[in-house]
Amino acid sequence: MKIGILGGGQLARMLALAGYPLGLDFMVLEPAADACAGPLSEHVTAAYDDPEGLEKLAAACGLVTYEFESVPAAAVERLGLSLPVFPPAGALATARDRNHEKTLFNELGIETAPFVEVHDLRTLKKAVAQIGLPAILKTRTLGYDGKGQQVIRSGDDLQAKWVAIGEVPAILEGLVDFDREVSIIAVRSVSGEMAFYPLAENVHHEGILRLSTCLPDDSHQPLAEDYARRVLKHMDYVGVLAIEFFQVGSHLLANEMAPRVHNSGHWTIEGAQTSQFENHLRAILDLPLGGTAPVGHAAMVNLIGELPDTSAVLQLKNTHLHLYGKMPRAGRKIGHVTVREDSERALQARLAQLQDLM
Numbered sequence: 001m002k003i004g005i006l007g008g009g010q011l012a013r014m015l016a017l018a019g020y021p022l023g024l025d026f027m028v029l030e031p032a033a034d035a036c037a038g039p040l041s042e043h044v045t046a047a048y049d050d051p052e053g054l055e056k057l058a059a060a061c062g063l064v065t066y067e068f069e070s071v072p073a074a075a076v077e078r079l080g081l082s083l084p085v086f087p088p089a090g091a092l093a094t095a096r097d098r099n100h101e102k103t104l105f106n107e108l109g110i111e112t113a114p115f116v117e118v119h120d121l122r123t124l125k126k127a128v129a130q131i132g133l134p135a136i137l138k139t140r141t142l143g144y145d146g147k148g149q150q151v152i153r154s155g156d157d158l159q160a161k162w163v164a165i166g167e168v169p170a171i172l173e174g175l176v177d178f179d180r181e182v183s184i185i186a187v188r189s190v191s192g193e194m195a196f197y198p199l200a201e202n203v204h205h206e207g208i209l210r211l212s213t214c215l216p217d218d219s220h221q222p223l224a225e226d227y228a229r230r231v232l233k234h235m236d237y238v239g240v241l242a243i244e245f246f247q248v249g250s251h252l253l254a255n256e257m258a259p260r261v262h263n264s265g266h267w268t269i270e271g272a273q274t275s276q277f278e279n280h281l282r283a284i285l286d287l288p289l290g291g292t293a294p295v296g297h298a299a300m301v302n303l304i305g306e307l308p309d310t311s312a313v314l315q316l317k318n319t320h321l322h323l324y325g326k327m328p329r330a331g332r333k334i335g336h337v338t339v340r341e342d343s344e345r346a347l348q349a350r351l352a353q354l355q356d357l358m
């Protein structure tokens with residue numbers, strides 16, 4: 001079967017890499033001519049909402065998925081008229097809007113940081129009075145990797161902050177003094193089978209994920225799975241879903257969800273029985289899900305902006321290099337490295353060696 005993917009970046013590329021052993025083919029709809037999934041698929045070079053491009057996908061593919069959540073809703077609706085599109089359109093609509101996703105979390109009994117909607121400078125002032133400072137002003141849509149966000153501290157000029165996020169619908173959210181950031185990768189198939197990977201601890205810098213470390217047997221795993229299960233069932237979800245949390249003591253505050261394979265799950269390629277990419281494909285094809293248990297101790301380091309000496313990386317034992325075929329540019333994710341060792345101690349030692357090369 002041919003799977004259509006909206007978006008042709010590294011997530012589409014890794015989906016294709018996972019899908020070929022299952023006998024699948026891929027077609028991506030992606031406007032960038034040099035899309036890194038292009039060499040692994042039939043590449044339709046057109047805008048995501050281009051009627052002809054969508055028509056090509058609908059005619060050639062058995063089902064469609066996507067690799068990013070800001071896919072135009074109209075494109076998903078149009079495709080949905082002629083073939084299955086997973087994850088479901090409702091999940092996409094919720095996840096693309098921070099106000100909707102946090103409201104849903106709270107409705108499902110999942111804790112979040114306190115947040116309030118902001119429409120203009122007047123409501124921003126009101127929100128600051130309600131939430132207190134420090135706080136973060138975030139655009140409701142199109143924010144990722146720390147984009148569309150401004151931290152507000154006492155004494156800051158609110159007008160300047162409002163202008164800095166582009167004067168668009170937003171939320172103001174309390175700044176959380178978290179112990180750790182963690183995420184869970186969950187997956188649910190068409191027939192409702194569910195599976196959960198071990199939590200990953202995530203380290204961000206300047207809003208961009210740098211390091212994800214798999215946490216086998218973490219004490220917060222049952223709560224994270226319970227929260228993820230509530231979301232999966234409520235949305236009648238199909239595919240991989242990632243939920244990012246701030247861990248504060250025994251609490252998990254949900255920050256955001258991504259209705260797709262996720263950067264904090266890349267460690268699963270070598271570090272779990274079945275990768276998140278393969279399980280996403282199994283889920284949307286209604287195949288049995290693969291095991292999600294960790295294989296050893298794994299961590300993933302993103303390669304951002306520039307490449308290290310790749311032959312030196314390859315000399316490190318138990319280290320796996322993934323290059324996306326993208327031109328290096330400041331702040332751009334151009335690859336990742338996964339380390340898998342037999343013990344936590346060996347993992348930390350290897351990560352230190354890798355860090356010296358970065």
Ligand code: AMP
Nearest residue numbers: 113136144145146173174175176204207
């Ligand atoms: P986001 O785009 O919401 O995932 O935010 C990117 C990163 O900014 C998060 O992973 C955190 O490191 C940081 N961040 C976002 N929201 C908050 C918050 N309410 N409190 C503390 N840090 C935050």
